[in-house]
Amino acid sequence: MIGLFIDDIEVECDEEMTIMKAAESVGIEIPTICYHEKLTPPGLCRQCVVEVEGARVLLPSCVTKVREGMKVKTNSPRVQRVRKTILEMLAGSTDLSNAQGLQEQMKESGADSKRFDNSEKRVFPIKDDNPFYIRDYSKCIVCERCVQVCSEDIQFSYALTTSGRGYENRISTYYDKELPQTSCVFCGNCIDVCPTGALIARKESL
Amino acid sequence: MNEQLLRDLLLYLNNLGISSRTELLPSLLKAQKLFGYIPEEAIEIISEKLGVSQVEIYGVISFYSLLYVKPTADTVIRICTSPLCSQKGSHKIQKALQEKLGIKEGIPSTDGLFMVESVHCLGLCAHSPSALVNEIPICHISENKLDDLIEGKGSKPLARAFSDNPVLTSRFGTIEADSINDFIREDGFKGFIHALTLDQETIISNVKASGLLGRGGAAFPTGLKEESTAKDEAKEVYVICNADESEPGTFKDRVMLLNDPYSVLEGMLITAYAIGSHKGFIYIRGEYDQAQELFAKVLKNAEEKGYLGENILNSGFSFHVEIRSGAGAYICGEETALFESIEGKRGYPRNKPPYPVDSGVFGKPTDINNVETFSYISRIFGEKRDNSSTRLFCLSGDVKRAGLYELPFGIPLIELINDWGGGTKEDRKIKTIILGGASGSFVPEKYWDIPLDQKSLREAGLSMGSGVIMVFDETKEIPSILNDISSFFNHESCGKCYPCQLGSRKQHEIISRIHKSGPLPDDRDKLLDIGFTMKDASLCGLGQTASSAVLSAINLWPELFTAKGGPLQ
Numbered sequence: 157m158i159g160l161f162i163d164d165i166e167v168e169c170d171e172e173m174t175i176m177k178a179a180e181s182v183g184i185e186i187p188t189i190c191y192h193e194k195l196t197p198p199g200l201c202r203q204c205v206v207e208v209e210g211a212r213v214l215l216p217s218c219v220t221k222v223r224e225g226m227k228v229k230t231n232s233p234r235v236q237r238v239r240k241t242i243l244e245m246l247a248g249s250t251d252l253s254n255a256q257g258l259q260e261q262m263k264e265s266g267a268d269s270k271r272f273d274n275s276e277k278r279v280f281p282i283k284d285d286n287p288f289y290i291r292d293y294s295k296c297i298v299c300e301r302c303v304q305v306c307s308e309d310i311q312f313s314y315a316l317t318t319s320g321r322g323y324e325n326r327i328s329t330y331y332d333k334e335l336p337q338t339s340c341v342f343c344g345n346c347i348d349v350c351p352t353g354a355l356i357a358r359k360e361s362l
Numbered sequence: 363m364n365e366q367l368l369r370d371l372l373l374y375l376n377n378l379g380i381s382s383r384t385e386l387l388p389s390l391l392k393a394q395k396l397f398g399y400i401p402e403e404a405i406e407i408i409s410e411k412l413g414v415s416q417v418e419i420y421g422v423i424s425f426y427s428l429l430y431v432k433p434t435a436d437t438v439i440r441i442c443t444s445p446l447c448s449q450k451g452s453h454k455i456q457k458a459l460q461e462k463l464g465i466k467e468g469i470p471s472t473d474g475l476f477m478v479e480s481v482h483c484l485g486l487c488a489h490s491p492s493a494l495v496n497e498i499p500i501c502h503i504s505e506n507k508l509d510d511l512i513e514g515k516g517s518k519p520l521a522r523a524f525s526d527n528p529v530l531t532s533r534f535g536t537i538e539a540d541s542i543n544d545f546i547r548e549d550g551f552k553g554f555i556h557a558l559t560l561d562q563e564t565i566i567s568n569v570k571a572s573g574l575l576g577r578g579g580a581a582f583p584t585g586l587k588e589e590s591t592a593k594d595e596a597k598e599v600y601v602i603c604n605a606d607e608s609e610p611g612t613f614k615d616r617v618m619l620l621n622d623p624y625s626v627l628e629g630m631l632i633t634a635y636a637i638g639s640h641k642g643f644i645y646i647r648g649e650y651d652q653a654q655e656l657f658a659k660v661l662k663n664a665e666e667k668g669y670l671g672e673n674i675l676n677s678g679f680s681f682h683v684e685i686r687s688g689a690g691a692y693i694c695g696e697e698t699a700l701f702e703s704i705e706g707k708r709g710y711p712r713n714k715p716p717y718p719v720d721s722g723v724f725g726k727p728t729d730i731n732n733v734e735t736f737s738y739i740s741r742i743f744g745e746k747r748d749n750s751s752t753r754l755f756c757l758s759g760d761v762k763r764a765g766l767y768e769l770p771f772g773i774p775l776i777e778l779i780n781d782w783g784g785g786t787k788e789d790r791k792i793k794t795i796i797l798g799g800a801s802g803s804f805v806p807e808k809y810w811d812i813p814l815d816q817k818s819l820r821e822a823g824l825s826m827g828s829g830v831i832m833v834f835d836e837t838k839e840i841p842s843i844l845n846d847i848s849s850f851f852n853h854e855s856c857g858k859c860y861p862c863q864l865g866s867r868k869q870h871e872i873i874s875r876i877h878k879s880g881p882l883p884d885d886r887d888k889l890l891d892i893g894f895t896m897k898d899a900s901l902c903g904l905g906q907t908a909s910s911a912v913l914s915a916i917n918l919w920p921e922l923f924t925a926k927g928g929p930l931q
């Protein structure tokens with residue numbers, strides 16, 4: 157067991173714990189986007205960052221482990237600015253209309269969903285190529301959860317990947333082929349983990 | 363589909379020592395070379411041989427700029443559009459070239475003969491504007507010499523250095539770069555032979571005592587890194603030389619590799635011996651074909667002479683080095699992205715910790731250093747031991763003598779520019795200076811005479827990164843320079859983490875609009891929020907520095923970002 161301070165609250169916890177879990181243990185909830193209980197945390201959305209005394213930059217609490225004597229601020233002005241700006245940029249890139257969790261976070265952080273409205277959004281035609289799922293990548297935030305579950309994290313089907321680079325990153329099949337022509341087994345795991353409604357089962361869409 | 367080429371690829375794959383994922387990038391580069399792109403049939407064979415799923419291979423190909431899923435052309439002409447070349451008109455030249463060939467950017471001509479693309483920094487910044495015609499570097503390209511360019515003719519880069527007390531560059535011009543005998547004649551390998559007589563702790567403490575700080579950009583104490591890697595009891599430890607050099611304005615590693623490559627190998631050998639490593643890699647950027655070829659010879663010669671391989675010089679110490687080529691991704695210079703790339707993956711940086719010294723390539727402790735750092739290590743143990751602390755500076759832009767300089771730390775910036783670089787062309791006024799490359803920042807005028815040492819720079823909030831000094835004269839415009847810089851990050855962000863993936867694009871959109879038509883009322887606030895978010899929350903050094911130039915410009919020239927200033931050119 158080690159001791160640290162999170163938002164001035166003294167916390168005792170196991171040294172293998174992440175800052176996020178330690179905060180949770182004293183009732184402090186840190187917002188997340190990419191994090192999912194059942195998956196390897198990729199630490200890519202940076203919504204969960206916190207300010208740790210002595211650290212040069214903010215640290216992602218979902219993957220950063222606690223340390224003895226650490227002093228953590230989970231909601232400092234620096235942290236708030238980053239969370240709000242990330243959400244605003246996301247809203248200026250992607251259709252978040254079906255992403256309930258993100259809508260709530262935007263409200264919570266005071267993010268202006270229209271701030272980057274005159275910026276180029278990522279818009280794609282809906283992919284409706286199989287009897288089970290509909291894929292609407294205009295709603296995709298490239299959290300890569302679907303790729304994770306389709307690969308080593310659960311299914312080992314290898315139907316999906318991230319293709320491209322930077323802002324052009326996209327979730328894609330092999331040569332962007334239609335799902336029935338890929339190694340997809342329609343297990344539905346990707347639908348379960350998608351946080352934005354980009355992937356939905358057909359019956360829900362009706 | 364060309365069956366013969368497929369058979370060639372199959373032969374290549376069958377001859378691989380190990381058939382695993384780490385061979386993915388080399389195999390894809392091989393296919394790219396054979397076919398001019400990577401056809402589906404090639405992916406299928408590679409997938410089967412290396413046991414990597416097809417979809418993952420597709421994802422990897424699409425990450426790297428030098429790999430294509432669609433046919434390219436017999437001659438691919440890549441025009442550098444990074445700040446230095448862009449400011450010397452490379453965009454216009456590219457346009458003229460495309461018009462002449464009747465093609466659009468990135469689309470091969472219908473006869474499959476030509477394709478034109480823009481690229482970011484080819485490491486030829488002392489000779490801008492520059493281009494790469496297939497693998498041949500061409501310097502000082504111009505609209506008047508398009509025919510030459512198309513044929514791959516034109517001036518070649520000079521590979522020399524200026525110094526009045528050369529240590530790192532002492533062999534430049536005095537030896538044939540590929541001749542191991544020349545190298546040995548000029549005291550080569552003496553440092554390594556001396557190191558072989560010392561125990562590991564002594565070597566490491568010598569490196570620590572030398573005060574050497576890494577020359578790749580982050581200025582981390584080299585000895586400390588060796589110590590942390592060596593401390594590990596693990597059996598497998600790797601040494602990696604980072605020769606991915608892609609920071610706009612940086613060309614020192616290319617020039618070093620072309621002039622004194624054995625010194626780099628010697629530094630790797632000493633390091634490997636000190637930390638108990640038997641396997642090393644040198645990751646050379648894909649655009650440095652000549653350096654790759656030369657280093658292959660270096661390895662072969664060293665092995666033949668017993669300086670590399672099993673039981674080196676009968677010491678019982680064995681070490682092997684493999685060359686890995688990059689494939690067009692600036693991010694792969696970031697150490698953990700480089701590991702991923704060697705492992706055959708998209709070049710996504712990893713969250714740290716774990717640090718490379720604990721878990722680097724293949725999850726093993728890894729000591730990764732820059733080309734210049736390794737070359738320097740070889741001098742610490744050499745006969746003419748020299749701790750005089752020089753470093754390599756890459757001077758480029760509007761100066762009379764752009765090029766590579768080896769000078770002592772602490773030389774005043776303006777002295778380097780005026781006394782060594784000959785001042786600006788036509789003695790124009792300096793408009794601005796950038797230190798540290800695209801990820802560096804503008805130097806406020808009050809610091810133009812700052813001594814170039816870590817301490818002074820840190821106190822001034824500046825960093826020289828990989829030794830880059832870019833000078834822009836009064837004919838240049840800040841918004842235009844910024845536009846080149848933001849374009850670079852927009853192209854090179856790996857896209858893994860949100861602050862940088864989204865921020866690099868939004869930043870570029872705003873900057874390019876300011877450049878074209880002037881700022882809107884809330885541009886400044888947006889740029890500040892984006893900039894601090896990238897700096898504070900990005901996963902790796904790319905995103906953390908992608909807004910440095912913009913933030914420093916807002917600080918120095920606030921009027922450029924406020925709407926009432928009116929449109930700018």
Ligand SMILES: Cc1cc2nc3c(=O)[nH]c(=O)nc-3n(C[C@H](O)[C@H](O)[C@H](O)COP(=O)(O)O)c2cc1C
Pocket residue numbers: 575576577578579580581582584604605606607608609692693694695696697698730731732733735736902903904
């Ligand atoms: C985006 C990015 C690109 C980098 N590119 C290079 C590079 O091309 N060469 C290099 O030596 N270091 C590069 N680095 C720094 C490396 O991550 C690492 O710090 C360095 O190789 C360590 O070597 P050193 O200690 O000798 O400097 C880069 C870092 C970042 C964040």
Ligand code: SF4
Pocket residue numbers: 693710711854855856857858859860862863900901902903904905906
């Ligand atoms: S900071 Fe940029 S380059 Fe680095 S991981 Fe994030 S998106 Fe990739």
Ligand code: FES
Pocket residue numbers: 187188189190191198199200201202203204205216217218219
């Ligand atoms: S939850 Fe996404 S980085 Fe931590």
